[in-house]
Amino acid sequence: MESTKHIVLLGDGMADEPIKELGDKTPLQYAETPNMDKIAKGGTSGMVKTIPDGFEPGSDVANMSIMGYDPSKYYTGRAPIEAANMGIELQSSDIAFRMNLVTLGSNLGGRQKMVDYSAGYITTEESAKIVQFIQREFGNYEFSFYPGKSYRHIMVWKNGKDEIVTTPPHDILGSEIGMYLPHGDGAGRILKIIKDSQKVLPKHPVNEARISKGVNPANSLWLWGQGKKPTFPAFGELFVKGKKLNGAVISAVDLLQGLGVLMGLSVIEVEGATGWIDTNYAGKVDAALNILSTGADFVYLHVEAPDEAGHMGDTSLKVQAIEEFDKFIVGPILDGIKRFERYRILLLPDHHTPVGIRTHTSKPVPFSLFGKQILANNVEGFSEASCEKSGFLINNGHTLMKNLFG
Ligand SMILES: [Zn+2]
Numbered sequence: 001m002e003s004t005k006h007i008v009l010l011g012d013g014m015a016d017e018p019i020k021e022l023g024d025k026t027p028l029q030y031a032e033t034p035n036m037d038k039i040a041k042g043g044t045s046g047m048v049k050t051i052p053d054g055f056e057p058g059s060d061v062a063n064m065s066i067m068g069y070d071p072s073k074y075y076t077g078r079a080p081i082e083a084a085n086m087g088i089e090l091q092s093s094d095i096a097f098r099m100n101l102v103t104l105g106s107n108l109g110g111r112q113k114m115v116d117y118s119a120g121y122i123t124t125e126e127s128a129k130i131v132q133f134i135q136r137e138f139g140n141y142e143f144s145f146y147p148g149k150s151y152r153h154i155m156v157w158k159n160g161k162d163e164i165v166t167t168p169p170h171d172i173l174g175s176e177i178g179m180y181l182p183h184g185d186g187a188g189r190i191l192k193i194i195k196d197s198q199k200v201l202p203k204h205p206v207n208e209a210r211i212s213k214g215v216n217p218a219n220s221l222w223l224w225g226q227g228k229k230p231t232f233p234a235f236g237e238l239f240v241k242g243k244k245l246n247g248a249v250i251s252a253v254d255l256l257q258g259l260g261v262l263m264g265l266s267v268i269e270v271e272g273a274t275g276w277i278d279t280n281y282a283g284k285v286d287a288a289l290n291i292l293s294t295g296a297d298f299v300y301l302h303v304e305a306p307d308e309a310g311h312m313g314d315t316s317l318k319v320q321a322i323e324e325f326d327k328f329i330v331g332p333i334l335d336g337i338k339r340f341e342r343y344r345i346l347l348l349p350d351h352h353t354p355v356g357i358r359t360h361t362s363k364p365v366p367f368s369l370f371g372k373q374i375l376a377n378n379v380e381g382f383s384e385a386s387c388e389k390s391g392f393l394i395n396n397g398h399t400l401m402k403n404l405f406g
Contacts, residue, residue: 002340002341002342003297003342004297004342004343004344004372005292005296005297005298005299005337005340005342005343005344006247006297006298006299006343006344006345006346006404006405007288007292007298007299007300007301007333007337007343007344007345007346008066008298008299008300008301008345008346008347008348008404009301009329009330009333009345009346009347009348010063010066010300010301010302010303010348010349010350011303011306011321011322011325011329011347011348011349012059012253012302012303012304012305012306012307012349012350012353013059013306013307013308013310013311013349013350013351013352013353013360014027014028014306014307014322014325014349014353014365015028015349015351015352015353015363015365015366015384016028016310016318016352016353016354016355016356016384017352017354017356019315019355019356021315022315022319026383026384026385027306027315027318027319027322027355028322028366028382028383028384029381029383029384029385029386030319031319031322031323031326032323032326033322033323033326033330033381033382034326034331035326035327035330035331035334036326036330036347036368036381036382037380037381037382038334039330039334039345039347039368039370039382040347040366040368040379040380040381040382040383040386040387041376041378041379041380041381042370042376043345043368043369043370043371043374043376043377044368044369044370044374044375044376044377044392044403045366045367045368045369045377045379045382045386045387045390045392046366046367046377046387046390046391046392046393046394047364047365047366047367047387047388047390047392047393047394048066048348048364048365048367048393048394048397048400049362049364049393049394049395049396049397050062050063050065050066050350050351050364050365050397051065051351051362051397052065052070052071052072052396052397054072055071055072055075055362056168056360057351057352057360057361057362058078058168058351058360059253059255059256059307059350059351059360060075060077060078060081060225060255060259061075062350062351062365062397063255063256063259063302063350064259064398065397065398065400066348066350066397066398066400066401067235067259067263067300067398067401068235068236068238068239068398068399068400068401068402069232069238069263069398070396070398071398074230074231074232075230076227076228076229076230077096077162077225077226077227077228077230078098078224078225078227078255079096079097079098079154079224079225079226079227080096080227080228080229080230080258081230081255081258081259081262082096082098082148082152082154082225082254082255082258083096083146083154083156083229083258084229084258084261084262085254085255085257085258085260085261085267086146086148086154086254086258088146088154088156090156090228090229091158091229092228092229093158093159093160093228094156094157094158094159094160094228094229095156095157095160095161095162095226095227095228096154096155096156096157096226096227096228096229097154097155097156097157097166097190097223097224097225097226098152098153098154098223098224098225098226099131099145099153099154099155099221099222099223100117100118100119100151100152100153100169100221100222100224101118101119101122101127101130101131101151101153101218101220101221101222102114102115102116102117102118102119102151102169102218102219102220102221102222103115103116103119103120103216103217103218103219103220104177104198104219104220107176111176111178112176112177112178113174113175113176113177114169114172114173114174114175114177114180115173115174115216116173116216117151117168117169117170117173117222117311118150118151118216119151119210119216119217119218119219120210120215120216120217121150121151121276122150122151122206122210122216122218123150124147124148124149124150126206126210126218127147127148127150127151127153127206127218128147129204129205129206130201130204130206130207130218131145131146131147131153132147133200133204134197134221137196137200138193138196138197141158142157142158142159142160143155143156143157143158143193144156144158148254149252149254149275150275151218152254155193155221155223157189157190157226160186160189160226161185161186161187161189162226162227162228163184163185163186164182164183164184164185164186164187164190164226165182165183165184165187166182166190166223166224166225166226167180167224168224168225169222169224170311170358170359171359173311173358181194182194182223182224190223193221193223194220194221194222194223197220197221198219198220201217201218201219201220201221202217202219204218206218207219230262232262232263232264234263234264235247235263235264235265235298236298236405238398239399239401239402239405239406240405245297245298245405246295246296246297246298247265247266247296247297247298247299247300248260248265248266248267248268248288248291248296248298248299248300249265249266249267249268249299249300249302250268250270250273250284250287250288250299250300250301250302251273251300251301251302251304252270252273252274252275252279252302252304253275253302253304256300256302260300265298265300266291266296268287268291270283270284270287271283275304275305275308276304276305276308277305277309277317277320277321277324279303279304279305281303281324281328281329281332282328282332284301284303284329285301285328285329285332285333285336288301288333289333289336289337289339292337292340293339301329301333303325303329305321305324305325306318306321306322306325306349306353307353308321309321309355310353310354310355310358311353311358311359312355312358313355313356313358314355315355318355330347333345342371342372343371343372344369344370344371344372344374344404344405345368345369345370345371346367346368346369346370346400346401346403346404347367347368347370347382348365348366348367348368349365349366350365351365352365364388364393365384366382366383366384366386366387366388367387367394367400368382368387369403369404377390377392378390
């Protein structure tokens with residue numbers, strides 16, 4: 001008998017607050033999402049707390065919870081997860097930092113402010129030149145710089161300090177950076193790298209070309225999200241006794257791929273997967289159905305675009321990203337998965353990214369479980385309000401995955 005196929009459909013940051021210009025509806029309520037609504041109506045829906053108390057509401061913590069790992073036991077930081085995906089071998093005393101290429105500007109008083117956490121979504125090709133340059137200029141026995149994708153890179157500090165207070169740059173858009181620069185024990189070393197980068201980066205040929213094109217230059221490094229290498233049990237061991245699960249992660253984002261690597265899942269690269277609304281949706285769907293056809297029991301299909309639209313504070317783009325997720329991911333999966341005798345789908349965002357505040361919040365998110373032996377609990381559609389109305393709340397987010405397999 002063929003095994004049951006399990007698929008998680010994750011729309012990053014889809015959850016939001018009611019918005020005036022949408023008639024006091026949230027983007028999930030406002031958007032046309034017939035496929036997600038079908039899953040919610042036909043399945044068991046509720047709310048799940050993916051960010052445990054005391055944790056920052058990030059995609060790292062939220063997705064770990066959803067994959068069945070209790071962040072309070074397994075979380076060491078965001079950067080070591082991304083480093084795992086980049087094939088960077090961390091020693092036990094190494095500290096990995098996320099290194100953003102950012103755009104700083106100055107306010108009226110001449111103080112520096114965070115203009116863009118992504119340096120205008122700088123291309124991977126351009127940023128590789130910059131990070132290689134940084135490695136030549138600043139790299140040494142203690143510090144190494146590794147190019148990643150777009151604006152997202154890694155710095156490793158040998159025998160480094162991980163108690164430094166750092167701030168995600170997407171949380172301080174438009175703010176003066178002074179109070180958000182690294183501080184605490186050991187911060188001086190990191191601060192020096194950031195300050196030194198501001199002396200050399202504006203004159204880099206890649207930035208001169210960007211400035212002449214009128215797009216944001218990568219005129220500073222920004223270091224945050226640091227931590228030591230975590231140790232994860234293999235995926236599934238925590239909630240399926242005695243059964244090793246064969247599965248895969250499909251995502252454009254290093255962080256999600258890194259979680260997959262650390263959990264012993266395969267990471268499928270899909271050509272044209274961008275992390276934005278121009279992503280190759282059909283390629284992701286095909287890859288998911290293919291891997292399930294060739295023996296995998298589990299696929300984690302992640303789409304980043306709704307979160308990015310939330311960070312941009314763009315309501316109509318967020319609605320568009322959600323509608324495209326519904327039309328080009330959820331619909332084709334619902335259709336294609338019928339080829340399997342038995343299947344289960346878990347649909348959810350990882351966290352809220354309200355367009356009104358352009359960053360993540362910790363509130364519980366809506367979820368729907370759909371498929372074999374799952375009974376409907378009469379939810380009207382897939383939204384924050386309708387799933388909350390079910391009265392079903394899972395407080396320990398890491399126990400949700402058990403329900404997909406249970
Ligand atoms: Zn985000």
